Amino acid sequence: MIKWLLLIEWKKSLRSSIWQRNVFLNIFLGLFMVYMLLIFLIMGLMLDRMIGEGLEIEGVEVIRVFGGGLLYYIGVDLVWRFFLQKMPEMSARPLLHMPIRKSRMAGFVLLRTLFSPLNLLPLLVVIPFFVSTYSDFPGSAAWPWLIAILSVVVANNFITFMLKRYLADKTWVLLLILALMVLLFFLERTGLISLFTVSRVVFSLLLDYPLISVVFIALPVLFYLLDVKMVVSRLYLEEIDRRKSYQVNAGRMEGLRRFGEIGELLLVELKLMMRNKRTRTVLFMAPLLLLYGFFFYRTPMYQDKTGWLIFAGLFVTGGFLISYGQFLVAWESSYFDTILTKNINFSQYFKAKYLILLIPTVAAWLITIPYVFLGLNILKINTAAFLFNAGFNIYVYMYFAAYNNKRIDLSKGGMMNYQGVGAKQFLVALPVMVLPILIYMPFGLFFGEDTGLLVVGGIGFIGLLLRNLILKQIVAFFVTRKHQIASGFRQN
Amino acid sequence: MNTNFIADYNGPVIKVANLSKAYSSVKVLDLPQLDIPRGETFGLVGNNGAGKTTFFRLLLDLIKADSGEIQSYGQNVAKTELWKNYTGSYLDEGFVIDFLTPEEYFDFVAALNGMSKGDVDNFKDRFADIFNGEILGTKKYIRDLSKGNQKKVGIAAAMMSKPAILILDEPFTNLDPSSQIRLKNMLRAELAERDVTMLISSHDLNHVTEVCNRIVVLEKGTIVHDMATNDSTLEILEQYFAG
Structure with a gap:
């Protein structure tokens, strides 16, 4: 017996989808x-x-x-x-x-x-x-x-x-x-x-x-x-x-409906986050990254290595952006055909995505301002990293969304859950995590720390100003890829 | 968005030209020409793999054709998105957002189509029979409903904005007998009341011949029968599928 x-069991593990990733x-x-x-x-x-x-x-x-x-x-x-x-x-x-x-x-x-x-x-x-x-x-x-x-x-x-x-x-x-x-x-x-x-x-x-x-x-x-x-x-x-049928009271959120189509899209996405296991894990883990700075900023080893501290700053202000943004659009894989066939305008759709990523990033920056007690330079680093997240990295994630064509199973918890993860998720870390440090390095070395941070933050600031133009490009690119994405989502 | 142009439009509502689609060099759909005139109820039948869903997906710009095009009210569906304003569709579970309650989902679709609260109430009345008290006010998410009830939500959402084109893939499957009959009556009533063109695929030959005034049989992606529905249609179809 x-x-x-x-x-x-043996057959089950041999035939598990783990081997197919x-x-x-x-x-x-x-x-x-x-x-x-x-x-x-x-x-x-x-x-x-x-x-x-x-x-x-x-x-x-x-x-x-x-x-x-x-x-x-x-x-x-x-x-x-x-x-x-x-x-x-x-x-x-x-x-x-x-x-x-x-x-x-x-x-x-x-x-x-x-x-x-x-x-x-x-x-x-x-x-x-x-x-x-x-x-x-x-x-x-x-x-x-x-x-x-x-x-x-x-x-x-x-x-x-x-x-x-x-x-x-x-x-x-x-x-x-x-x-x-x-x-x-x-x-x-x-x-x-x-x-x-x-x-x-x-x-x-x-x-x-x-x-x-x-x-x-x-x-x-x-x-x-x-x-x-x-x-x-x-x-x-x-x-x-048994599946718990818990009714989330959407009461307050319904106020979003006043903002027209974007409001509707935001509302649906918020419900998506709160009512599915996988996204809920993301929601609870992202705030923990706010604390990341305590470990990093207080380690003497990194005290005067601003390059490394930018890395920490990106995590601290971009916790949500990184963890949610990496599967942007793929979160909706189970109903993506709805998005494609209902009367939804793609530029509105992407504006909603933009806000979904931007608002928590701004919030993270505001919440982490008290890090200033660890030194004024920490605030500068956090701000530069925040600007880079908000004015550059957001677009990277939105652009890469056009390559997220793996279905995400929302009903499984997110801890150590690698379902839907592909090489893309690692690839995207390069521009997001490494580029700002590479940008900082030469300026920081030759013109001083402040100049380096100013350049990193400045790039983000320019990106923020140009958002309409950039979003338009992202939408245009996404539309050319929508068939590939949709067909990827239909395959389990 | 302006959809006035469809009122003045003459000519076939759906116009297919040289359409073909292949998966790894196996042709799954090959339609040199197909016109669907205004007000027609177009029934699509065929065994699994005949290309019914592929055709509907092409019609909704969900997949890319290898060649040819589909025009909806004179507009290429792959080039413009105008058709989204007047097309309602339900193909499979991917057409509903399952972590919403039915009410929330209907509100979402209503907002996308610029429907007023009165319109939504009206819609709920229209569908009260079909919903049979199991959809609205149950405080359940769509994913916690039975398969049949999930399907009702999808079909209702497709129909709620009174679209000029309605596309349903196997609408009767998974519904209980009462719901099947109620849905059938509802589709007929829609036809009698307003200007709508319907495309319905089905495995149920009885239902599809009752609702549709034209039946097209697909086999391996090509049309093998194309007939106006009359008394002998069901017999012809049964003969075809038996052989």
Whole structure:
């Protein structure tokens, strides 16, 4: 029985559309995976020394210090699994009417989740660390300790399965996580409650009383059983097929209708963004890029490398532009024939697109003005980058829209979702991300930082002024390509 | 936009000349000449792959012809976009925006065609029978409706602005029997009331012969029968498709 189920799964992955996406993307993703694995492996190998040198606590052994980070690790691991780990969508649908016990089907689904790379990454850290510190473990505590830690990894896997079932699609989860992070940071910094110390004490117990590891081993078993129960109770067609029919109140947005055809088009596009999974992920991720500056602008390494900071500035003010703009028009692939046959004027259509991209870009610039507290030069950089985004990059994305002829499936979440991604999405990054830096370099080097920024910003400013002319060209070009685009969208 | 020119227009509403379309060198459509006069209900039948949808897509400038052209009221549909002002169409699910509610979608189409609120209310009354209480006021997105109801939304949206040309691809498929009959009556009523030219494709020979006054049979992209509907049409068609 299990053999058959495995065989079906194997065929499914062999015939998956992953292999049909382009080679370029597969190579890129493959390299990315190898890179991540290497990073984790190196971290595992170095951890012993890193803790010994950087995080040393007087009179506490390295392995106990390591324990201090474990609670944090468990939390971070859960968050990152929640967003990245793909749960096997119930491939059970065609099996429901067959003589297979439901508990067995559930067990099968759950065991499959173990084969996720996200379960491999922690092993790459823990096992080298374990090997290099083996001799430091007191008495017979070493192996029970390792088993306990691995149990936690597996338990996290099963907890994620449950969390995804109940919390996926809940928009407040992201806010909750952010709030928790801020709270923990605050508690740790002020010394009110140190989760680090709590964690260290808890996992030290494990070293002193190895028998406690039995409790840890019980965790994955417990969550596995809970998961099985949950899956079995939901193995009904209506549960599998259930689509939440949530009615978004469009009340305020309807005001857009006053602005005629453009207003109507904007309204439809806003609803598109809010009512589909894939676009909603974009909407929630884009604001996070606003925070990107905090990491970049405060890293001493980049302090006086304005070229790099422009890069950050482009991200900070262009988060939405980049993530939404890359699939411009393709978002509408499922109903593009409507756009082509209904009484819609293309220049109005593209004006609406322009506003969709411009307004959030302006908003991002306004929101990031407080970065000025990190230095006046940051404001200058952000402004130059904003102008370049608004007066140049927007057009690049609109122009490239004429090459976006891959259908986008709106119903799947957008985290690590590469459906519809092609070489074009990487290609477009060249003019958008690299060009402004190349423009800046010679002016910045020979005439000073301000001149360089002025040139970059100036190009954007001119672009803003010439928008009617440029939009006209873009529309004319798009119209010549519309048949290719439409035929691409019709193929799944 | 000015569509007055269609009122004074004499001559075939749709004029096809030397039209051909091939996919990877297999001809899927080859129409040397085809005229559709004003007020005709043009029925297109043929097995899968006969070229019905291809013809409709060419008519709506959704695909590019390899040669030839289609004129709508004397204007080449691939050159101007005037036809969008007076053409209503529904070919497949790609013709509705499925994350909108039916009301929102109708409002959108109404706005594009410059219809007033009164026009929209009027339209909702006209379609009340066909909607059968399952479309309006259900607070559901179109994607959450059944296949048949999604189709009703698409057809209704195509008809709502009372277009001079109406193009429907297999309008009866997926509809329940009552809806099929109601739609048929509705199309007939439209014909009796106003100046409209209809192009309808169908696999249902009964319906198409009842509604249309001309039937064209396509086979592998070429016309094999072209006849005015009369008492023996259904029989001829059945004979053709049986053989």
